[in-house]
Structure formats: structure tokens, C-alpha cells
Amino acid sequence: MMHVLEIKSTRREQFIDVTPEVNSFLAKSGVTEGICLLYVPHTTAGLAVNEGADPAVVDDILAQLSKLVPLENDYRHMEGNSAAHIKSLICGCAKNIPVTRGALLLGTWQRVFFCEFDGPRRRKLIIKILAG
């Protein structure tokens, strides 16, 4: 069971909470026990599972990533988005989350974020569910 979620980012850098959309597809799939693989088919975006209750956490993550990986930095790649490629590598483009009783087994404070590092753009998120 696979689904492609369309995402539209509105800023250059943005964490977009996709937890409701993932749980919604999971509910439709009818799978109660298994694994949910989330996959971003882009090289300047990524995925993160982190705190969603206080939006300042995401602000702190984005600010610190930009300190570690400056936008301008004598990069060789000429498109001007090397920083986005490197942040994508740090976050990763694939996350697995256990599924139990028909829902993602997230912790109390965990939310799933699509991480835009080179927006605004139209993006895709692959949701793949394996029963088991």
C-alpha cells in the first residue's frame, strides 16, 4: 500500500507537520500492525520526527542547522543550494515508524515533519505501509 502526498512549501526553509495526513492514509489502508516508511524523493528536503507542541523547537533546529551549514560557504556546486543538500543529508530522506492498533506509534511529543530546505516548491512525500 503506497500513497504519494503532495506538499506545497511556502518558504525557503520550513518544517511542515504531515502527521495528520500520514495517519489519515494509514486509517484508509486498513493495516493495524506493521511499519510505515516515509520517503522524500528530493535531494534538498528531508524528514524529521521531533517536538511539535512548541514551535520554538523547530525554529531552534532550523537556526542551528544554518549555523552548522551556512547558506554561502565557497561551495563548488553552482546552483546555490549546497546548504540544502547537506541539511537534507543530516536529516535523512527516509523514516520508519512502527504502526500499532492502526496508528503511528509516535511518542507524546513527536510529530512527523517534512523538512523543506530549498523552497518554496511543490514536493512529494511517499507513504508506504508494510503489514506485519
Add this chain to the structure above:
Amino acid sequence: MMHVLEIKSTRREQFIDVTPEVNSFLAKSGVTEGICLLYVPHTTAGLAVNEGADPAVVDDILAQLSKLVPLENDYRHMEGNSAAHIKSLICGCAKNIPVTRGALLLGTWQRVFFCEFDGPRRRKLIIKILAG
């Protein structure tokens, strides 16, 4: 087949080797071929697969992560643990390891570590096994 492992960290930052507990549950599961998904349902902890033979490696990892992500750094999140959230993002909260002949297919030097970044606390590690 899913199991929740209870973990008690004793320091603010700590890599706890959980390889024996994961292999023990794997043995009980009876699964010989498949995938083991390890998942941390926390936003200030993570998972790492790295060298366990020389404990200095883990010390070096923790020290370097703290250089990259200082504990105090004008963060906006007021709980004082933004660094832990960011380190959690860098390590990731999910790891997949192949299972073959009833055991984790780890390399010679690899051990699985629960990564505490905001302890001491009581924590959980989800172990999910998919046959296949």
C-alpha cells in the same frame, strides 16, 4: 511482533548499549529472516549504531556533538533542552537492522546504542520485527 524495552538513563548524556536486549527479544520472537526496526518515541533521545569496543569512541561522539550543538546558545525554546532536540534529530529516532539466522546482522564492531541527551530519565525503546 513488538516489544517495549524500558530504559533508565543515569546521566544527562549517555549512550546505552542495548544490543543484548534487542537480540534477546529477537531470539524469543522466533523470526530468523527479516528486519528489526528500533524506534525511540522521544524527542530528546535517539539511536546510533557505532563502535562499542573502545568506549572512547562514544566519548568522542558525545563531545563533538556538544561542540556542534552547544547546551546554551540563545535558543528560543524555554525548557532549556533545545540542544537535546537537535542532537536527537542528528542521530535519528529510528534504525533498521537486517535480521538473518535469528540475529541482528551487525558488523564486527557495531553495537546498538540508545542515545540519551536530556537525562536522567525513564525511557522506552520500541523493538518491532518483520519477518521476510
Add this chain to the structure above:
Amino acid sequence: MMHVLEIKSTRREQFIDVTPEVNSFLAKSGVTEGICLLYVPHTTAGLAVNEGADPAVVDDILAQLSKLVPLENDYRHMEGNSAAHIKSLICGCAKNIPVTRGALLLGTWQRVFFCEFDGPRRRKLIIKILAG
């Protein structure tokens, strides 16, 4: 279905595009829908999914990782390769990629790289496929 791919790195640090080898094994496996788990059983190497069209992107990634994690840095581990262990942790040793219509569901610009951080060496990459 599992396969061990032998890799021979030729430099200390090197991203090796293994996409053709992974797709080749996938074709032999006969699996059309599922998940492909790539796993590196080493503690000074890793995996990355990122841009392969312009080799400057990989150069920028390696250069920035070396700025973040210097080769020499008062590390406690005496083998001289702590930086490689830390870079391995940042990249991660496991990646999941969805499989559909018998191929990896990679984005237009995505390639799968074996990341050598302590070569040249003979290395292994585990390819595990789960149908579903």
C-alpha cells in the same frame, strides 16, 4: 532476499554510487512492490541518498562534514579515526527506499551512495528486500 555487495574504496573519503548494483539485485529478486533496506555493517562508513548529477554536490558534502568534524581534534580514541566514526553517525548506516514496479522509487536527482570515511578499504553493503 538478501545480498552482500562487495565494495572497494580507493580514497580515505569517497561517496561511491551504488544505485546500479542495488537496482540490479532488485531486478534479480523478482520483487515488484516492497521495501529495500540498505545496511552498512561498518562503523567508519555510512549511506547517503543525495544528488548524483553534479559531482560538486558530493564534494561540498564531504568538505562541509570535514569542517564540522575535523580529522584531528583532541579525540580520546587512539586509532585516529574518530572523525570517521562521527561522520558515520551523522550519515547513518541504514536507509530504506520504497520499491515499486520492480525498481527503487528514487527521485529524479537521487542516487544511493556508499560513504567511505576511513578508506581505502574493502567494504560490504547489505541489500535486503521485503515484499509487501
